[in-house]
Amino acid sequence: MDFVLQGLVLLASPKVILVIMISAIYGLFVGAIPGLTATMAAALLIPFTFFMDPVPALVSIVTMSAMAIFAGDIPAALVRIPGTPSSAAYTQDSFELTKQGKAEMVLGVDVVFSAIGGLMGAIILMSSAPLLAEIAFTFTTFEYFWLAAMGLSATVMVSRGSQVKGALSMILGLFLSTIGVDITLGYPRFTFGSVELLNGVNFIPAMIGLFGVSEVIRSVMQGELAYPIARVRAEKIFSGMWKLFRRYKVNVLRSGLLGTFIGILPGAGADIAAWIAYAFSKRGSKEPEKYGVGSIEAIVDSGTANNSCLAGDWVPALVFGIPGDSITAIVIGVLFMKGLRPGPLIFEQQPEILYAVYIAFIIANLLMIPFGYLSIKCSSQMLRVPRNILMPGILMFSIVGSFAINNTIFDVGVMLVMGVIGFFLEANGFPVAPVVLGIVLGPIVEKNFMMSMIKTEWDVTQFFTRPVSAILCIITLLIWFFPLFMTVLQKAKARKPG
Amino acid sequence: MKQNDVIAGGIFIALGIFIFTQTISYPSPEKGHPGPGLFPNILAILFIGFGSTLIFKARKPLSKDEMEIASGPKRVSNALFVLGIVALYVVLVNSVGFLITSAVLLFVLMKKLGVTLLKSAVASIVITLFINLMFSKILRVPLPIGILGW
Numbered sequence: 093m094d095f096v097l098q099g100l101v102l103l104a105s106p107k108v109i110l111v112i113m114i115s116a117i118y119g120l121f122v123g124a125i126p127g128l129t130a131t132m133a134a135a136l137l138i139p140f141t142f143f144m145d146p147v148p149a150l151v152s153i154v155t156m157s158a159m160a161i162f163a164g165d166i167p168a169a170l171v172r173i174p175g176t177p178s179s180a181a182y183t184q185d186s187f188e189l190t191k192q193g194k195a196e197m198v199l200g201v202d203v204v205f206s207a208i209g210g211l212m213g214a215i216i217l218m219s220s221a222p223l224l225a226e227i228a229f230t231f232t233t234f235e236y237f238w239l240a241a242m243g244l245s246a247t248v249m250v251s252r253g254s255q256v257k258g259a260l261s262m263i264l265g266l267f268l269s270t271i272g273v274d275i276t277l278g279y280p281r282f283t284f285g286s287v288e289l290l291n292g293v294n295f296i297p298a299m300i301g302l303f304g305v306s307e308v309i310r311s312v313m314q315g316e317l318a319y320p321i322a323r324v325r326a327e328k329i330f331s332g333m334w335k336l337f338r339r340y341k342v343n344v345l346r347s348g349l350l351g352t353f354i355g356i357l358p359g360a361g362a363d364i365a366a367w368i369a370y371a372f373s374k375r376g377s378k379e380p381e382k383y384g385v386g387s388i389e390a391i392v393d394s395g396t397a398n399n400s401c402l403a404g405d406w407v408p409a410l411v412f413g414i415p416g417d418s419i420t421a422i423v424i425g426v427l428f429m430k431g432l433r434p435g436p437l438i439f440e441q442q443p444e445i446l447y448a449v450y451i452a453f454i455i456a457n458l459l460m461i462p463f464g465y466l467s468i469k470c471s472s473q474m475l476r477v478p479r480n481i482l483m484p485g486i487l488m489f490s491i492v493g494s495f496a497i498n499n500t501i502f503d504v505g506v507m508l509v510m511g512v513i514g515f516f517l518e519a520n521g522f523p524v525a526p527v528v529l530g531i532v533l534g535p536i537v538e539k540n541f542m543m544s545m546i547k548t549e550w551d552v553t554q555f556f557t558r559p560v561s562a563i564l565c566i567i568t569l570l571i572w573f574f575p576l577f578m579t580v581l582q583k584a585k586a587r588k589p590g
Numbered sequence: 591m592k593q594n595d596v597i598a599g600g601i602f603i604a605l606g607i608f609i610f611t612q613t614i615s616y617p618s619p620e621k622g623h624p625g626p627g628l629f630p631n632i633l634a635i636l637f638i639g640f641g642s643t644l645i646f647k648a649r650k651p652l653s654k655d656e657m658e659i660a661s662g663p664k665r666v667s668n669a670l671f672v673l674g675i676v677a678l679y680v681v682l683v684n685s686v687g688f689l690i691t692s693a694v695l696l697f698v699l700m701k702k703l704g705v706t707l708l709k710s711a712v713a714s715i716v717i718t719l720f721i722n723l724m725f726s727k728i729l730r731v732p733l734p735i736g737i738l739g740w
Binding site for chain 1: 594595598602605609612616617619623625626628629630633636637640641643644647665666668669671672673675676677679680683684688692695696699700703704705709713714717718721724725729730731732733
């Protein structure tokens with residue numbers, strides 16, 4: 093319990109409390125507005141966190157993301173549009189129940205089970221991260237190479253839609269990471285004589301472009317959306333929750349664990365956790381016929397899973413410096429810029445950073461109950477914010493945020509180019525998250541590979557003969573051959589008569 | 591046949607070939623071991639490999655989900671307008687200053703998106719002052735002040 097006290101002391105300053113409050117409101121707002129994702133919220137938040145100390149910066153991102161993932165459920169229930177991709181899995185069920193006059197129950201489940209899921213994830217994060225850090229201490233460049241390779245492989249495998257497109261997105265990210273001075277000989281690569289590109293593509297403007305500007309472009313192309321908003325009596329949302337919890341306690345436990353585990357997998361974020369929990373929920377349910385036409389069980393399961401996933405995402409990020417999803421990828425990018433190296437050394441040298449993250453998760457999920465209630469009360473006002481004023485505002489924020497990091501107009505150009513790339517990728521069905529993971533993991537893969545090779549005078553066998561290396565290598569290969577294995581299995585099943 | 595996938599695949603293959611043309615001139619460390627060119631060359635091979643796979647797979651007919659992506663209302667002029675606004679900001683901000691550039695560009699963009707005259711005027715000024723407060727006053731980022739001194 094020692095770290096809890098230390099963490100609380102860190103967070104007890106009025107400044108940090110103010111940061112938590114503002115981040116919570118910001119997260120709820122962004123999450124509740126369809127089209128604005130939690131990743132975009134993180135990208136727009138980094139110019140601010142860049143100027144903060146590490147503790148409030150991390151606390152701010154944790155609080156914001158927890159609130160945003162919950163708030164994405166609000167428009168799913170009220171207007172049948174998920175506020176963030178993480179609510180997409182159960183949007184249909186939420187809205188069907190709203191049509192049956194059960195909007196209060198749906199939103200109550202959204203708040204309460206998001207908070208429970210988030211707390212479960214936080215507990216698993218707090219207990220597993222120090223244990224894994226012990227293992228991580230024994231890792232050398234060989235193991236880090238495999239970890240990053242594993243992360244990249246998992247990113248492609250779990251990307252929704254075409255895996256070929258997921259792979260191309262990731263390779264594009266890796267390529268962007270090679271721009272700038274190379275690490276072995278200091279030779280400038282793909283800079284075309286530009287001094288600004290010598291240090292590589294600036295990470296923060298790139299993220300703001302990929303997730304902010306691309307979203308603005310997409311939104312202005314759609315024009316103004318008009319939707320009827322279901323009415324909801326916020327004061328009634330908590331009635332019957334205890335009964336539901338007792339009825340579905342096994343579901344909550346299963347989905348909380350599942351969500352956290354998916355979070356720990358590099359590259360898989362809350363949206364994927366929700367889809368997988370939904371599938372598991374339907375398979376285990378006594379009432380599978382209700383799924384898709386209004387199942388509260390589905391909402392309990394996926395709502396728990398997507399919030400527990402958030403804490404899971406931080407496990408590989410803190411322990412190995414390998415991001416669990418696009419938000420933690422952004423966090424790692426920011427930590428690097430601040431000269432902090434996520435990895436096992438943090439556990440010895442800067443434990444306050446860990447405590448801050450742990451405690452922030454607990455506080456954010458406890459605050460979710462009152463803040464969630466208030467946001468549901470204000471939901472119809474939030475959903476009526478005119479997009480044609482909001483989007484220009486976000487665009488100007490993006491421009492100034494990109495400029496602010498280095499005070500250079502060049503970065504605004506980087507933002508614009510990345511915004512256009514992000515827009516075209518998404519418009520053609522290429523997932524954007526693998527690009528970020530590629531940008532963050534690219535240098536880790538290359539640096540650890542080259543360092544290992546130089547150390548051993550190009551003895552490649554070391555990558556396979558060191559025990560931990562060999563295990564990580566086998567896991568990576570298993571990830572690669574998993575789809576092939578599944579196809580063979582399906583064909584074999586299809587061949588069986590009956 | 592998914593035309594967009596064929597074009598995208600072609601772009602990625604071209605990018606792969608372009609990387610090869612660049613890495614030829616990269617130096618290599620002593621003993622002929624691979625150096626700065628190794629990683630980009632691997633990526634180039636992957637670009638060409640996956641790009642070709644994408645084109646090969648594009649021969650299949652469109653699925654229902656992809657049809658939805660392909661259709662839907664498109665207002666390309668709005669998108670180009672957004673890009674133009676950012677470009678104009680880059681060109682103007684150092685000489686005109688942040689406050690005027692931001693307020694004017696926001697106003698123009700909102701008008702283009704169909705906001706009424708009064709609302710556009712008020713919203714563009716409020717957003718500009720808010721951003722100025724956040725960045726210039728709280729974060730102390732020196733935003734360009736321009737020839738007029740603001």
